[in-house]
Amino acid sequence: MLYLKKYFTEGLIQFTILLSLIGVRVDVDTYLSNQLPPLREIILGPSSAYTQTQFHNLRNTLDGYGIHPKSVDLDHFFTTRRLLNQVRQLDRLFVPSTELNTWLVHRDSETVVSASSQSSPSITLDNGAGLDDVNSPDATPAMRGGSGAPESTYNLNAADSSLGAVAPEGNQEQGNRDGNDDLTKEDIDLIDILWRQDIDLGAGREVFNYSNRQKESEEEKPSPQENKDRNEEQESWRNGINLQGAQPVDGETGESIPEQLPGLGSQTSLSLQECLRLLEATFPFGEETEFPAPVVTPEIAVSNEEVPSTSQGLPLPQQLPSAEPQLDLEQQWQDIMAIMELQAMEVNNTSLQTTSSSVNATSGTTDSNTAGNFGLSTRPTPINQDVSLHQASMPSCSQDFPQIFNPQLESVSITPRTTMLRLSSSNSTNVNSTFGATNLTGIFLPPHINSSSNNVTSTPILPDPFSTLLEESMLDEISLLDLAMEEGFSQAQASQLEDELDSDSGLSLDSSHSPASPSSSETSCSSAASSSSTSATFSEEGAVGYSTDSEVATVETEEGAVGGYQPGYSKLCRMSYQDPSQFHSLPQLDSISHNHTYNLPLSSAFSEHPELPLSSGKKTVRDKQNSKLQPPQDLLDKHSSRDERRARAMKIPFSNEKIINLPVEEFNELLAKHHLSEAQLALIRDIRRRGKNKMAAQNCRKRKLDTIINLEQGVQDLRRDKARLLKEKMEFIRSIRQMKQKMQSLYQEVFTQLRDEEGRPYPPSEYSLQYSADGSVLIMPRGLTTAEQNRKPEKKQKDKKK
DNA sequence: TCGCGATGTCATGGA
DNA sequence: GCTCCATGACATCGC
Numbered sequence: 001m002l003y004l005k006k007y008f009t010e011g012l013i014q015f016t017i018l019l020s021l022i023g024v025r026v027d028v029d030t031y032l033s034n035q036l037p038p039l040r041e042i043i044l045g046p047s048s049a050y051t052q053t054q055f056h057n058l059r060n061t062l063d064g065y066g067i068h069p070k071s072v073d074l075d076h077f078f079t080t081r082r083l084l085n086q087v088r089q090l091d092r093l094f095v096p097s098t099e100l101n102t103w104l105v106h107r108d109s110e111t112v113v114s115a116s117s118q119s120s121p122s123i124t125l126d127n128g129a130g131l132d133d134v135n136s137p138d139a140t141p142a143m144r145g146g147s148g149a150p151e152s153t154y155n156l157n158a159a160d161s162s163l164g165a166v167a168p169e170g171n172q173e174q175g176n177r178d179g180n181d182d183l184t185k186e187d188i189d190l191i192d193i194l195w196r197q198d199i200d201l202g203a204g205r206e207v208f209n210y211s212n213r214q215k216e217s218e219e220e221k222p223s224p225q226e227n228k229d230r231n232e233e234q235e236s237w238r239n240g241i242n243l244q245g246a247q248p249v250d251g252e253t254g255e256s257i258p259e260q261l262p263g264l265g266s267q268t269s270l271s272l273q274e275c276l277r278l279l280e281a282t283f284p285f286g287e288e289t290e291f292p293a294p295v296v297t298p299e300i301a302v303s304n305e306e307v308p309s310t311s312q313g314l315p316l317p318q319q320l321p322s323a324e325p326q327l328d329l330e331q332q333w334q335d336i337m338a339i340m341e342l343q344a345m346e347v348n349n350t351s352l353q354t355t356s357s358s359v360n361a362t363s364g365t366t367d368s369n370t371a372g373n374f375g376l377s378t379r380p381t382p383i384n385q386d387v388s389l390h391q392a393s394m395p396s397c398s399q400d401f402p403q404i405f406n407p408q409l410e411s412v413s414i415t416p417r418t419t420m421l422r423l424s425s426s427n428s429t430n431v432n433s434t435f436g437a438t439n440l441t442g443i444f445l446p447p448h449i450n451s452s453s454n455n456v457t458s459t460p461i462l463p464d465p466f467s468t469l470l471e472e473s474m475l476d477e478i479s480l481l482d483l484a485m486e487e488g489f490s491q492a493q494a495s496q497l498e499d500e501l502d503s504d505s506g507l508s509l510d511s512s513h514s515p516a517s518p519s520s521s522e523t524s525c526s527s528a529a530s531s532s533s534t535s536a537t538f539s540e541e542g543a544v545g546y547s548t549d550s551e552v553a554t555v556e557t558e559e560g561a562v563g564g565y566q567p568g569y570s571k572l573c574r575m576s577y578q579d580p581s582q583f584h585s586l587p588q589l590d591s592i593s594h595n596h597t598y599n600l601p602l603s604s605a606f607s608e609h610p611e612l613p614l615s616s617g618k619k620t621v622r623d624k625q626n627s628k629l630q631p632p633q634d635l636l637d638k639h640s641s642r643d644e645r646r647a648r649a650m651k652i653p654f655s656n657e658k659i660i661n662l663p664v665e666e667f668n669e670l671l672a673k674h675h676l677s678e679a680q681l682a683l684i685r686d687i688r689r690r691g692k693n694k695m696a697a698q699n700c701r702k703r704k705l706d707t708i709i710n711l712e713q714g715v716q717d718l719r720r721d722k723a724r725l726l727k728e729k730m731e732f733i734r735s736i737r738q739m740k741q742k743m744q745s746l747y748q749e750v751f752t753q754l755r756d757e758e759g760r761p762y763p764p765s766e767y768s769l770q771y772s773a774d775g776s777v778l779i780m781p782r783g784l785t786t787a788e789q790n791r792k793p794e795k796k797q798k799d800k801k802k
Numbered sequence: 803t804c805g806c807g808a809t810g811t812c813a814t815g816g817a
Numbered sequence: 818g819c820t821c822c823a824t825g826a827c828a829t830c831g832c
Contacts, residue, residue, distance in 0.1 A: 641810090642810090642811095664819090664820065664821090689811095689812095690810080690811065690812085692820095692821070692822080693810085693811070693812075693822090693823095694809085694810060694811075695822095696821085696822055696823060696824080697809080697810070697811080697823085697824080698809085698810095699822085699823080700822090700823055700824055700825095701808090701809090701824095703823085703824095704824090
């Protein structure tokens with residue numbers, strides 16, 4: 001007991017100092033004189049001094065209406081912690097603590113009661129009004145998440161059991177890592193220990209029973225004191241106070257949940273948490289940006305689902321609580337929702353399911369509602385605090401991101417703005433390079449913190465999540481999904497388009513797109529014909545049967561040479577350029593090693609490749625039969641071309657290859673050297689003609705094939721371009737929609753501030769704002785026609801706003 | 803036996 | 818007019 005006394009005395013003195021820093025009046029004497037009873041009650045068990053009522057009924061402390069004389073100080077303590085926590089949680093990057101989670105579980109039973117008493121003012125104070133912009137189509141998904149409150153509560157409960165007293169450690173870790181110098185480590189430890197006592201000294205979650213919360217429910221209506229508290233929180237925030245280890249009771253959410261119900265208030269807050277986390281995760285300005293070094297712990301940058309949120313002095317939201325106009329929050333919400341939509345479609349998983357899923361798909365997360373809508377970071381199981389940010393699914397960003405920041409934020413630093421603009425100008429194809437291996441936690445984290453406390457995060461080895469998200473095929477699918485969703489395409493149409501993208505077109509030529517394999521077969525036609533001794537008798541065609549005497553024995557060997565023929569690629573190989581010089585003009589053929597001997601004349605093929613196997617195994621039954629029935633010379637003739645046989649029969653003194661391939665001059669010289677008969681000359685000319693025509697036909701067919709291949713590729717390219725253009729179109733449409741919403745918001749704001757000469761507001765039903773070409777804004781009576789406006793634009797110039 | 807693809811050949815036209 | 822080439826049409830072959 002002495003220890004407790006000493007401990008409390010010292011700790012409370014320090015704590016009082018802290019409270020004074022944030023403007024909270026603390027009567028130390030009162031506390032010291034009454035500290036023991038409540039402590040005793042704490043030790044001995046739940047009591048009126050330390051129950052959920054005291055825990056949550058914090059608003060009673062500062063308004064002078066002390067509940068119990070002995071519990072006032074303790075209430076001060078809780079109030080202080082709550083306030084400090086609220087200060088840190090004003091950034092919205094907060095996850096309800098374990099106590100809060102349990103509290104929500106019980107709250108589930110009275111959802112019906114509380115649902116009706118959800119006070120929008122509290123929402124306004126909490127997260128800014130207009131967050132629940134029902135009129136905004138973009139906001140509807142998150143708002144729909146409100147229906148998932150029970151599920152969320154259940155999940156919170158599940159997370160609660162797993163978290164338990166781990167929270168303090170997390171707090172302390174955060175506190176140690178936190179770059180806030182306003183508190184000494186002793187202060188942090190003190191606060192942390194005090195926080196531990198809430199749980200360790202019997203004040204478990206079960207203490208915060210239902211009956212106590214009923215008392216809270218009776219005080220749902222926001223009191224002026226609550227507003228006062230909030231003002232104090234904001235004030236303390238401005239003072240830069242960021243206590244560590246304070247009990248992570250959700251100052252706003254935890255306190256106001258009885259009023260707001262998790263279905264709306266907490267969810268809205270969590271939605272912003274998710275949104276900000278989304279921002280953090282998606283903004284590419286990492287090490288390269290000059291974003292002011294924030295005071296934030298890596299856990300915040302990583303996850304808010306399990307982290308016992310305490311110190312979260314995120315710089316970004318500092319602008320939010322400081323009298324931020326409602327419009328900004330509203331606008332911000334719309335922007336976030338717009339991004340949510342975009343990202344939901346860019347996520348590589350089933351985006352439709354992601355966007356439509358709410359709390360059901362996000363079990364185990366405390367902020368499952370909007371997290372599910374965001375389609376990212378909704379892991380079914382809680383993640384560690386040190387989970388790398390890369391492990392969160394971070395879809396590519398888009399041009400919508402710049403609009404995330406409200407003007408106030410933009411005024412903080414221009415660098416993010418420029419970065420965002422750069423990002424906005426980047427299409428989806430270069431997002432990957434934009435993000436690259438950028439450590440996204442570096443966006444908000446000082447480098448030293450980031451590197452020291454979250455090693456995993458700074459590990460560059462982790463695969464870039466964007467690498468697989470932005471493949472062309474995925475883009476195509478995304479575009480099609482966008483098309484289906486945005487343009488009212490029927491699902492069948494979308495699936496049809498998808499099929500078209502996935503499958504080859506009707507012109508598909510399978511994978512054998514290699515160009516024609518050159519074959520020199522025709523170039524060496526019947527080289528042996530001239531050397532053979534034949535006894536031919538001319539038929540009516542001139543081609544006759546013949547008998548050989550020297551080649552008979554080589555028949556089977558020649559067939560072995562033919563055995564090199566590969567029917568698998570014969571299709572293209574045979575459609576070959578016959579001029580070997582043309583092979584070099586086809587670079588794609590350099591890496592292809594073909595057997596070009598299959599179509600060579602038997603004699604030449606064999607002479608070039610005598611080592612080829614004799615049995616080709618390709619002989620057909622007919623060949624075998626022929627080999628039995630026909631004499632060997634017939635087999636030779638069979639494997640010779642018709643012109644070769646004719647040439648042999650006509651005793652042409654040179655090969656068909658020469659006949660076909662020699663230039664005209666040389667060919668004429670060749671004919672001149674030999675004294676040939678007319679029949680021989682005619683045959684030679686026919687051989688040359690047919691040979692050339694055969695090559696021409698092969699080239700022609702190859703060209704046809706190439707043309708088809710190119711056309712197929714062109715079709716694929718066009719389809720890809722089409723998908724890309726559709727995607728861009730959807731982005732433009734989305735951007736335009738956002739701009740319209742912003743315009744509408746600005747319009748409302750401007751119009752409501754307008755006053756006539758007598759200080760009366762203009763009735764919206766009678767007046768409207770018109771925008772002139774020069775950028776000025778005029779207020780015009782609604783009855784005034786456009787023509788009149790054009791004729792006399794300066795008439796109402798006096799009403800021009802500011 | 804038929805269908806089909808590959809190949810060869812012819813006719814034709816253009817360069 | 819000749820040559821070369823491209824190409825459609827047809828025939829042949831092999832599977």
